[in-house]
Amino acid sequence: MTNLKDTNMIDRDEIAGSNGRRFMWVIVSGLGIVMAAGAVSGYLAAHEAQGGGAIGAAGILTLCAFATIIIGLAFAIWRNVSKMKASNEGLTRRETLNRNMIYGFVLIGGVIGLLPAFYDTIVGNSDTGPPLLLADSPMPPAIALMLIFFWTVIMPIIAWFWHKRAIDEQEASAYRDGGYYAAYALLIGAPTWWMLWRGGFVPEPDGVAIFMLFALIWTAVWFWKKYR
Amino acid sequence: MKNQLKVLRAMRSWSQADLGEHLDVSRQAVNAIETGKYDPSLPLAFKISRLFALPIEEIFDDEFEGY
Numbered sequence: 001m002t003n004l005k006d007t008n009m010i011d012r013d014e015i016a017g018s019n020g021r022r023f024m025w026v027i028v029s030g031l032g033i034v035m036a037a038g039a040v041s042g043y044l045a046a047h048e049a050q051g052g053g054a055i056g057a058a059g060i061l062t063l064c065a066f067a068t069i070i071i072g073l074a075f076a077i078w079r080n081v082s083k084m085k086a087s088n089e090g091l092t093r094r095e096t097l098n099r100n101m102i103y104g105f106v107l108i109g110g111v112i113g114l115l116p117a118f119y120d121t122i123v124g125n126s127d128t129g130p131p132l133l134l135a136d137s138p139m140p141p142a143i144a145l146m147l148i149f150f151w152t153v154i155m156p157i158i159a160w161f162w163h164k165r166a167i168d169e170q171e172a173s174a175y176r177d178g179g180y181y182a183a184y185a186l187l188i189g190a191p192t193w194w195m196l197w198r199g200g201f202v203p204e205p206d207g208v209a210i211f212m213l214f215a216l217i218w219t220a221v222w223f224w225k226k227y228r
Numbered sequence: 229m230k231n232q233l234k235v236l237r238a239m240r241s242w243s244q245a246d247l248g249e250h251l252d253v254s255r256q257a258v259n260a261i262e263t264g265k266y267d268p269s270l271p272l273a274f275k276i277s278r279l280f281a282l283p284i285e286e287i288f289d290d291e292f293e294g295y
Contacts, residue, residue, distance in 0.1 A: 020256065090243045090244065090245025090246070090255060091245055091254075091255055092245050092248040092249050092252075092253070092254055092255055093249070094248075094252065094253065094254055095245075095248070095254035095255055095256065098254065168252070168253035168254050168257050169253065169257070169268070169269050169272060170253065170254070170256065170257035170260050170261075170266045171254065171256075171257070173266065226256060227256065228265060
């Protein structure tokens, strides 16, 4: 709330005020492209596992649908980036570093997601099961070691640098709020799922799903608090 | 919390990014403080106070009516 509602101060910052939403769409569209590419990869792997050969009309239709989604999301990225540039938003050095790191995270995340997906496709590791990255089946040691190295060595370094250099106190506050929401969702949600399973109401708790939901809630609240 | 940040910034013809550089925070943080969506920490409030050479209570108003 501000006491300046009656003034007519319009500067470029007011035009750029909604860039947070555009930035969110760029990130969501980027992730959508990675997921759609993963789905195409999984579809082709399943097709190969079932004997391969020519893809039928239904298959072509499915691949066309995914291609349309990817093109649509790429268009959304281009449009939102254009609008962000047109708003002439001024970014501080800290914010520029912050955004570049987020773009880097999406890129690295995409590569980490796609590498096992390509492994699935090329080696035919997965036919009907979940993608290699999310499955609980054995994984090639080289890929496992690579992912472990990233998660236990690279991630903490990036996180340390991120919190020390890239974010400010408003974003740190958004992170803390996200952590509260995610922690309470975990503390309440996980035992509830467990009890529901023991009562025979739902399937067995899935650790990967719980982890993904935890991360998703944290990220969503962080974004909402930072850019609202 | 109500504040005079936008007026003080405009008096110096600073953009939100300019003020953010002076305070070493993001433009988004300046925007959030100006619009009352985020209340700065005490150290940041002092930094703002020193930057504009004004007491904190002349920049920020918690709308407390008094005992």
